[in-house]
Amino acid sequence: MKKEERQKVILEYLSKEHRVTLLELSEYLNVSEDTVRRDIKELSDQGLLKAVRGGAVAPSPIPHHYRKREKHDIENKKIIAEKAISYLKDGQVVFIDGGTTSVALVASFPYDLKITVITNSFPVAALVEDLPNIDLIFAGGKMCKTSFTTASIDTIDFFRNFRADICILGVCSIHHDRGLTGVIHEDSQIKKTMIQNSNYVIALSSIEKVETAESYFIGPISNIDVLVTNASPEEEILKAYKDSGVIIV
Structure with missing residues (x-):
């Protein structure tokens, strides 16, 4: 699975579960935890999720202004x-x-x-x-x-x-x-x-x-x-x- 596809799956998973661990995603995507960690960091840098210790949580969907x-x-x-x-x-x-x-x-x-x-x-x-x-x-x-x-x-x-x-x-x-x-x-x-x-x-x-x-x-x-x-x-x-x-x- 390509990186873009993995990251899309991560966001979809997070939208349903609100919180996800590295282990859960590693098993779900059949990739290493290091790969998932890098994906989460990239998505966090884009503001699409919040990286936390051991996983990620969803950001608020509310407009800021x-x-x-x-x-x-x-x-x-x-x-x-x-x-x-x-x-x-x-x-x-x-x-x-x-x-x-x-x-x-x-x-x-x-x-x-x-x-x-x-x-x-x-x-x-x-x-x-x-x-x-x-x-x-x-x-x-x-x-x-x-x-x-x-x-x-x-x-x-x-x-x-x-x-x-x-x-x-x-x-x-x-x-x-x-x-x-x-x-x-x-x-x-x-x-x-x-x-x-x-x-x-x-x-x-x-x-x-x-x-x-x-x-x-x-x-x-x-x-x-x-x-x-x-x-x-x-x-x-x-x-x-x-x-x-x-x-x-």
């Missing part, structure tokens, strides 16, 4: 928002990041909800403007035009000055072994700081992001209290998260 993400999978974001809204109560201080699913949640806020929102997201801030009982504290810093958020060391330092009751975290990629990861370094560092300074963390993720990984580590799944998806909590792909103590909604 905010303008493309905001139009992606709108109905499932509404489902996630409906599930997550019950965790918000009057009087809470809530961190909200710049994920488009987080924005969908804010768009579903009841008009009379009384909380304090601390965010670095321009779209979140624009939505909160119309809600009379929500106090908004905006994290300054350099704007990231890919995510429409502030994302700099100033932003990180800002979040360190607060302790939130709840952190609403939009997920880029989540994997039971690799943890939470992101595609933008500064954004990933901000998410990490938000988690560290929150009493309770709710991660919002469409099911297609589950068991995927990106380049920048945010934290292990043990950092999450609740994972809200658009799928049934009984889906087999979510079992590893349940087993780790994460509440699946």
